[in-house]
Amino acid sequence: MDIFEYQAKEAAKASMPLAEKMRPKHLDEFSGQKHVTGEGTLIRNAIEQDKIFSMILWGPPGCGKTTLARIIASETSSSFTQFSAVLSGVKDIRSVIQDAKNRLKLYGKKTILFVDEIHRFNKAQQDAFLYHVESGLITLIGATTENPSFEVISPLLSRCSVITLNALSSDEIAAILDRALQDSKNGLGDLGLIFNQDALSHIIRISDGDARMALSSLEIAASLIVTESNAIKKEIKKYITIEDVERAVQKKALIYDKSGEEHFNIISALHKSMRGSDPDAALYWLGRMLSAGEDPLYIARRLVRFASEDVGNADPGALRVTIDAMEAFRFLGRPEGELALAQAAVYLATAPKSNSIYAAYKNVKNAVKKKGALPVPLHIRNAPTQLMKNLGYGKGYKYAHNYKGAYTTQEYLPEKLKGSRFYVPSERGYEKKIKERLENWRQRKKT
Template identity: 65%
Template structure:
């Protein structure tokens, strides 16, 4: 059975899982990956011009890597081989190569070799088809959830384009569910079912961007709905939140991302961090993530908190928050949740200072009130003779020429001379900063009196 027959059979076989039946068969049916499959994208251009190239599809589970590979083969009339990096070895690779030669010689067909979980291929396996990728005998499409730059040998990686697929957003997952509910041939359209809005939202939140997970959960909820009571003629049976919760074994938490509860929870989280309460911070973090809050939104709030409420009392806090955000981008749910938890505990237990926050607000207000005050002549740049003649740079003291690398001089506009905006607290690293500033400010005052 070739790919075309397989796709047709899979789509109409009611015994196959819903997620398999609803797998898109055309590029136009793919939701949530417009950057990869949309108009003007590299992949769409390659398909439309029949110039498919070897590529590695990198993305989280359920984002459509296998689906995209099959669509590419279908729309380019290519011979498709689905190859498992876990179950196959060098012998099977040789068999694929032999078949590819026959396809090209007798059928005039390109062979697309789809390698699922390509990061599990060892070096010997990757080397076995490297030459054939280079010669063009096979077009390789690899799929991986791991960073290919770490898992794929450089020689093979250099012959492929890495295409990054992302988790589906909520709108895309909702479209996937709606299509399954309405499709009478491949989906659930003939069952006369309605999906309650709160049930739909819970499915979307629990899927965390994974379309396959959303469809599997929907299918289980539908099974419970159909088993609950016999159908009544002309009556639409409703898949309720209770059905979905029973199918997922997970309660829907009270949470409206656009409403009061969203702001209540993020406020509770922020204030727990500020209040140096790691236990409460972890609780509110878990409440938000379990309810389906955008984890990167929470991470961005922690980055903000690191500057606003910790500041230079612990300069490492900002790096920790940024590292947690990047870790989540790399790992996703659920592995990346732990990095967010680690950062939350670190921020909650770090020494606190809002000195940077207060200084920044003060200086912004001064700028608005005072306008564009002129730069003092002695700290202006003087790249030309004329500028030097006008006094640009005259009297500037080069800090490195002075003891301890500090030169007592004024750097603010004349109208603000002597103004102070930053007042470090007597905690953490800012305690050291405060000591330095006290010494430098004393030197500046002494210099003024001597002038």
């Protein structure tokens, strides 16, 4: 390499985004995803034994899909070729395949072909890989944010292992940002920047588990600070404030602490707005939580709980709606999946309300606590053996389906709880019908 090539290379490196400069080069530097890169895992063993298999890396943006693919190539004896599904067609695929053939023939070196956004390839483009993956000419590593079961053709999917990657945790994002601030060679270590805690928390929230977004936000904030401070020197410490981050990302930090008082205040506001049948307030508090970076699945779990606690059998369909909303979010992710949560919140707010199930179960727990383990009445005990039958197990049991309306008078509670009523249905929604049915059965018990 002559001096001009060296200078060009250094200039190109200097213009790289911070996220690219800080990209880990080795597996031990890789953040998160210990379930697939930790000791004894499939990928680590494959790297250590230099036996890489074709795989689809499925995960949200910024979780490390491209980085992991590059590490796999660099730590094995394979050549690495990166390919964009957005910019390439079948002709480009054929060219890559020919290069792989030449590389194997001339140098005996295998090719790892990394296809970013593989879900954007159509069937014909994916078919073009099929034979060469099967023959072993190329080891395919595809990356996708979409469910590969729906976006990758079955023949190709069956020849690849699907590796699921998760969004990075808050601690993992914090560690990545701290490393960027400390690294003088590739990061911002020469600038002497230090995070204020609220500024760090804001970047973590808005990045939503995306390391690329977090590093980009840090880079912009640092650039603004350097410009205003006339090229800070390392010995002069400068704090990155919440105001710096807000200007960098053009997004105001909402007062919200996932583990603090405001978190519980807002989830309480959402819960009480739905209980009070106010869909507008419910949507507002839901939006506040999502905008502040709350885990959408935490919110989904609260909606499921509300469906049983505050709607119950007044609208039995509410539970199904909330479960469906949670699954829809799992399938769509952010931001599209947020609409499913909004739909569920409005449904719950406008549904008829009843806490009868909640109250009944609370009364049952109190009864169990006070009365202890009461014996099961003999006539409703299971009697699989002759000895049990001789002891009176199951004797006198009335099989409900043998009676008119599949109902007959019979006691099912322990003797000490005989006549107890735990469940008292309301007059609202479907529970009104349940109440009428129960009153009918209880009248028949009296006669």
